Amino acid sequence: MVKVINGKKYSTDTAKIVAYYNNIDGFRILQCNDAKFFEKxxxxxxxxxxxxxxxxxxxxxxxxxIEPVSEEGAKKWSEIYLDADEYESIWGEVEE
Structure with missing residues (x-):
């Protein structure tokens, strides 16, 4: 997907994937056409x-x-969608 937002180009083809989340779980696999399926x-x-x-x-x-986010916004997204190990592998160790 490619979008121009506020005069800047955002392309999923050329950017690096940092993290991925979807709402498919091991107990109930949702199909892609399910009304509740999403991936970010x-x-x-x-x-x-x-x-x-x-x-x-x-x-x-x-x-x-596509939604541009600041580094702080990317960290907040990571807090919501990633577990602690995934978060720390991207952003570094966090204090307890």
């Missing part, structure tokens, strides 16, 4: 900028898009 991928551009690509469905319909 955190990317980092060569320029150091971050963005989140969302693909999936919610109650109001299909949700696909």
């Amino acid at each position: 991928t955190l990317y980092k551009k060569k320029t150091g900028e971050y963005f989140i690509c969302t693909d999936g469905r919610n109650r109001s319909g299909v949700e696909n898009g």
